[in-house]
Amino acid sequence: MAGTIASRLPDFPDFDLTAVTVATEIIGLGLRPSSASAFCPVCHQPTTRIHSRYSRTLADGSVHRRQLLLRVAARKFVCVNPLCG
Ligand SMILES: [Zn+2]
Known part of the structure; x- marks a missing residue:
């Protein structure tokens, strides 16, 4: 059963998979962004x-008749451009 579920999980190319939890009605995935940087939305x-870092939990459809919950370890970045407001 676990192999069947793993083969049906969606691919998240910009994230590293850090945890998988399979329960009766829910599959939980822990995700961490794979990029070490981000672009300032202003400059x-x-x-x-x-x-800072924070956690976001998102529901994203279902896999193998179980609700799929995504727990994303999100980050806030600081712009280091001295000319950026
Ligand atoms: Zn900036």
Whole structure:
């Protein structure tokens, strides 16, 4: 059964899979962004300086008749461009 479920999980190319939990009605996936940087939405310069981290939980359809919950370890970045407002 677990092999069947694993073969039906969606692919998240920009995330690393950190945890898989399979229960009677729910499949939970822990995801972490694979990129070490992000682009400032204002000046579009890349930054690796992390301001804070937080967790987001999203429901995303179903797999193998179980609800799929995604727990994403999100990050907020700080722009390091001194000319950026
Ligand atoms: Zn910026």
